[in-house]
Amino acid sequence: MEFNLLADIAEYCAREKKDMAQAMLDYEMKNKHLSREDVYSGLKRVLLTMEDSVEQGLTQMVISPSGMLNNWAKTVYNSKTETLGPRLKKAIARAIAVGEVNACMGKIAAAPTAGSAGIMPAVLVTMIEEHNIPREKLLDGLLVSSAVGLIFAKNSSFAGSEAGCMGETGSAAAMAAATIVYLLGGTNDQILEAVGFALKASMGLVCDPVGGLVEEPCTTRNAVGVANAFVSAQMALAGIKSLIPVDEVIFATKEVGDLMSPRLKESGQGGLANTKTGRDIQKRVFRTAE
Amino acid sequence: MSQQPSIFDILGPIMIGPSSSHTAGASRIGYIARQLLHDEPKKAVITLYNSFAKTHKGHGTDKAIIGGILGFGPDDERIRESHELAKKQGLEWEFQFRGDATKFHSNTARVKLFGKKGGAVEVVGASLGGGRIRIQEIEGFPVDFTAQAHTLVIIADDIPGSIKNISGAIAEHGVNIANMFVSRNETKANMVIELDQAVNAETLQKIESLSWVRFVRHVEPMTEHSSRYEK
Numbered sequence A: 001m002e003f004n005l006l007a008d009i010a011e012y013c014a015r016e017k018k019d020m021a022q023a024m025l026d027y028e029m030k031n032k033h034l035s036r037e038d039v040y041s042g043l044k045r046v047l048l049t050m051e052d053s054v055e056q057g058l059t060q061m062v063i064s065p066s067g068m069l070n071n072w073a074k075t076v077y078n079s080k081t082e083t084l085g086p087r088l089k090k091a092i093a094r095a096i097a098v099g100e101v102n103a104c105m106g107k108i109a110a111a112p113t114a115g116s117a118g119i120m121p122a123v124l125v126t127m128i129e130e131h132n133i134p135r136e137k138l139l140d141g142l143l144v145s146s147a148v149g150l151i152f153a154k155n156s157s158f159a160g161s162e163a164g165c166m167g168e169t170g171s172a173a174a175m176a177a178a179t180i181v182y183l184l185g186g187t188n189d190q191i192l193e194a195v196g197f198a199l200k201a202s203m204g205l206v207c208d209p210v211g212g213l214v215e216e217p218c219t220t221r222n223a224v225g226v227a228n229a230f231v232s233a234q235m236a237l238a239g240i241k242s243l244i245p246v247d248e249v250i251f252a253t254k255e256v257g258d259l260m261s262p263r264l265k266e267s268g269q270g271g272l273a274n275t276k277t278g279r280d281i282q283k284r285v286f287r288t289a290e
Numbered sequence B: 001m002s003q004q005p006s007i008f009d010i011l012g013p014i015m016i017g018p019s020s021s022h023t024a025g026a027s028r029i030g031y032i033a034r035q036l037l038h039d040e041p042k043k044a045v046i047t048l049y050n051s052f053a054k055t056h057k058g059h060g061t062d063k064a065i066i067g068g069i070l071g072f073g074p075d076d077e078r079i080r081e082s083h084e085l086a087k088k089q090g091l092e093w094e095f096q097f098r099g100d101a102t103k104f105h106s107n108t109a110r111v112k113l114f115g116k117k118g119g120a121v122e123v124v125g126a127s128l129g130g131g132r133i134r135i136q137e138i139e140g141f142p143v144d145f146t147a148q149a150h151t152l153v154i155i156a157d158d159i160p161g162s163i164k165n166i167s168g169a170i171a172e173h174g175v176n177i178a179n180m181f182v183s184r185n186e187t188k189a190n191m192v193i194e195l196d197q198a199v200n201a202e203t204l205q206k207i208e209s210l211s212w213v214r215f216v217r218h219v220e221p222m223t224e225h226s227s228r229y230e231k
């Protein structure tokens, strides 16, 4: 069983009268010779890991070995000032939490990468908290996110060294946007629109981590990725349309990734990594760490 | 149809952070080295190349490799304390760094292990991203496998009929050979055989008992469940 475009998946759903989660369940069961239970128990492990990583980042001391991250998730979560009420604040704190746990050698589920691992957990935990979505249903939300990831990986790339951060936090935000639309009862068309919005917002984002560590700007980009996911899902659920069809948007991310200078793709030679302060931090971290 | 990716390639791996290439992949290289040693390691000499050499500290690459050598999977939280645990178990280790080895992939490690029973093995592996690895050298022989299938690694005297004999022994037990990769030096041949399923102990013993076979190891496929690894 093979899907090469998001449109293929939507077509399969229409033909088989299934939703996108069921389509991905069929895909995994057929291709990997797994039972329904196998797939769901795998998804449960992913969800549990995600929930634990959020919890850890919000409750434990998390100071990364480089010192660049220092209990930011708790700082945001407990902040008295709220730009848009407590919901957005808490949602983004959850993404930062996972970023910090990851930097401190905690356990995370890459989704789709370790650098972008904060976005899906933050969105899922927020959907439980704010919309009372049952945990069982979140597993289907994960399946829907995997549809987006699958097609993105085929037609673009998750690697920061190939597609920049557009490939990591951009694709994660798109996966998460699809999950939100699905969990709120949106149609397949709306799911695809949301993916399009999220990717368009990340188009051309460079990968420029300071000192080559998955900390700065990765952690705060995860927070922005969560906001992107909710914004994109909101627009799609309201019924507005991304004028460029989502599969074409994905091809555009590939083109843009190819056009981006290698200096801006995880090489440490451009962007924030190459700023005066970025270089200073790099020197300090790798000297004191030796 | 080519092999389709799993949804768990996208939602996963479940791993100890911070980096799938510099942490998860590194632990897997250490773990493969342990399987190839087939003994409790007492000493490890590890050379990190290129990006591994430059940024190992910040990514915990050194802890991850030692964790792998102790038998921990990439999602095993004991990786964080692997150096302390290794000391307790009497493992000695030494790291060397080569920042500009252009002939190697940017994330490459060489692991030389010495076992408590006196054996030793030397392995070079590259971490490809997403936790995937490729083993590139064993005991000086160039090899190329990803440890995603059951894999046999055999070193034998390079005598006529050696390959036929070994593949015969495997086929006898109804195991399919998916891929076979042979390399040679002046006197010996190295065979890396990827199998559709595990071989039984009997087959392994049979191959080992051939007088011209020097080294036989079974490497299990790498999956993220640490339950598959030694606890």
Ligand code: SF4
Residues within 6 Å of the ligand: A115, A116, A160, A164, A165, A166, A168, A169, A206, A207, A208, A209, A213, A214, A215, A217, A218, A221, A266
């Ligand atoms: S900046 Fe680079 S390393 Fe950091 S999350 Fe983005 S793609 Fe990953």
